Amino acid sequence: MDYTFDPPSNHDLSSMYRSGRNAQKVWTENGIDYRIDILQKWKKAYESRSDELINALATDTGRIHETILEVETIPKSIDRWCDIAKELFGNSEPKLSSIPFIAMEQHTVPYSLVGVISPWNVPNLLAHIDAIPALLAGSSVIIKPSEFTPRFVEPLQHIVESVHELSDVLQYVQGDGNTGALLLDEVDLICFTGSVATGKKVGQQAAKNFIPAFLELGGKDAAIVLESANLEKAASAILWGSVVNAGQSCLSIERVYCMESVYNSFLSILTEKANAIQLAYPEMDSGQIGPIISPNQTEIIELHLEDAISKGAHVHRGGSIEHHGGGDWVRPTVLSQVNHSMKIMTEETFGPIIPIMSVSSQDEAIHYANDTEYGLSGAVFGEESVAKSIAKKIEAGAISINDAGLTSILYDGEKNSFKSSGLGGSRMGPTSIQRFFRKKVLYTNTNSQNDPWWFN
Numbered sequence: 001m002d003y004t005f006d007p008p009s010n011h012d013l014s015s016m017y018r019s020g021r022n023a024q025k026v027w028t029e030n031g032i033d034y035r036i037d038i039l040q041k042w043k044k045a046y047e048s049r050s051d052e053l054i055n056a057l058a059t060d061t062g063r064i065h066e067t068i069l070e071v072e073t074i075p076k077s078i079d080r081w082c083d084i085a086k087e088l089f090g091n092s093e094p095k096l097s098s099i100p101f102i103a104m105e106q107h108t109v110p111y112s113l114v115g116v117i118s119p120w121n122v123p124n125l126l127a128h129i130d131a132i133p134a135l136l137a138g139s140s141v142i143i144k145p146s147e148f149t150p151r152f153v154e155p156l157q158h159i160v161e162s163v164h165e166l167s168d169v170l171q172y173v174q175g176d177g178n179t180g181a182l183l184l185d186e187v188d189l190i191c192f193t194g195s196v197a198t199g200k201k202v203g204q205q206a207a208k209n210f211i212p213a214f215l216e217l218g219g220k221d222a223a224i225v226l227e228s229a230n231l232e233k234a235a236s237a238i239l240w241g242s243v244v245n246a247g248q249s250c251l252s253i254e255r256v257y258c259m260e261s262v263y264n265s266f267l268s269i270l271t272e273k274a275n276a277i278q279l280a281y282p283e284m285d286s287g288q289i290g291p292i293i294s295p296n297q298t299e300i301i302e303l304h305l306e307d308a309i310s311k312g313a314h315v316h317r318g319g320s321i322e323h324h325g326g327g328d329w330v331r332p333t334v335l336s337q338v339n340h341s342m343k344i345m346t347e348e349t350f351g352p353i354i355p356i357m358s359v360s361s362q363d364e365a366i367h368y369a370n371d372t373e374y375g376l377s378g379a380v381f382g383e384e385s386v387a388k389s390i391a392k393k394i395e396a397g398a399i400s401i402n403d404a405g406l407t408s409i410l411y412d413g414e415k416n417s418f419k420s421s422g423l424g425g426s427r428m429g430p431t432s433i434q435r436f437f438r439k440k441v442l443y444t445n446t447n448s449q450n451d452p453w454w455f456n
Ligand code: NAD
Pocket: 117, 118, 119, 120, 121, 122, 126, 144, 145, 146, 147, 175, 176, 177, 178, 179, 180, 181, 184, 193, 194, 195, 196, 197, 198, 199, 201, 202, 216, 217, 218, 219, 249, 250, 251, 348, 350, 376, 421, 422
């Protein structure tokens, strides 16, 4: 079923900016307890219409398990942030500075209008991951989700309309990259999640406009499998980390470096496990992995597979694009005899592909893991202390040890994206809310005497 939307006119956008900025003044002045109450109202309204969201997202993405998870995660995220924000904003009481007669008060001043631009691979989660702390910090937010998965925006708008206190501080706008670029010229801070190529443009435009940009971009995560690894467990974790969401995750495991002494065993265990994974077709719950959501991505996956196979990669399972029910599908694809002359080992593929390369030493594994422009995350499997020492040498912001993709589940730890995978403060961890305000201090002289450092 086709779905179309009209991109906003300049007039529409101007009125969104105006109402967002106006409403933000009251939003921030009313204080943190008020904002928490309203976000809790939003949570209830959201939960009561979650079926509509699930239907819209499942229609656009062709998958159900991941959709349910990403819809369910937002209320949990609202609760988590409400708890954190209460503690964080609780105390602006005056206290003494290091000079006894000067009192000080620490305040926070939120950015007025925050823009969020998000991708199609996990549309709902990534539209809200930065918006929730920004709202609690006291900002007004305009979210522009990807034009490839637009259907869920209407139910989101209906939910926000039912909580009238939110309707001007949380706005959604449909549109493609042109709308994103227009938004960038008006907001005071931008949170962008998407590809490295677009992220670089966004970063440049933000620099021109002199606004902070938090860029969360692509990845080419490596997994390293040591001799000491539990191969069964490593294979299960890597398979999940690589093919869940059909590999369409920034933090997918996209390449594996396995010590040569356990290479053959690992390859055969992984291939056997990959054989058991089925396509979620003809029904969305027929199997574990859904279709490729964006046709552009299918072309990239096909190009990377062709390039690898033409250069000698051996396909143990999968290896081609299948067409079913009007969609493009890729079975979990296990490749051996791969090397770094192949795009599949160096460029982001964003599909359920697991190329496995044999390495003869830990140093070689580290060298190849770092032989990339990306630095998002990664994984190491093996005896804990050795795995940790290797993890510290990988140039990426989050490493799972004896597991994969833990940053998709845990929000506790802070992490930065290294190299071209991003820019700006951590989006994870409690302090990430500080991205949305400036700190301000008031110093008050409480002394009736002249300061000793003044001219006499
Ligand atoms: P994309 O860069 O093509 O588009 C992302 C968003 O940017 C869309 O909303 C798009 O309309 C908008 N856009 C396009 N041109 C723009 C411009 N000039 N100015 C402003 N906005 C513009 O990315 P995509 O294909 O939608 O998403 C897939 C990419 O996202 C992958 O590279 C993936 O790794 C990355 N990603 C990163 C993370 C992370 O947290 N690091 C999470 C999910 C996805």
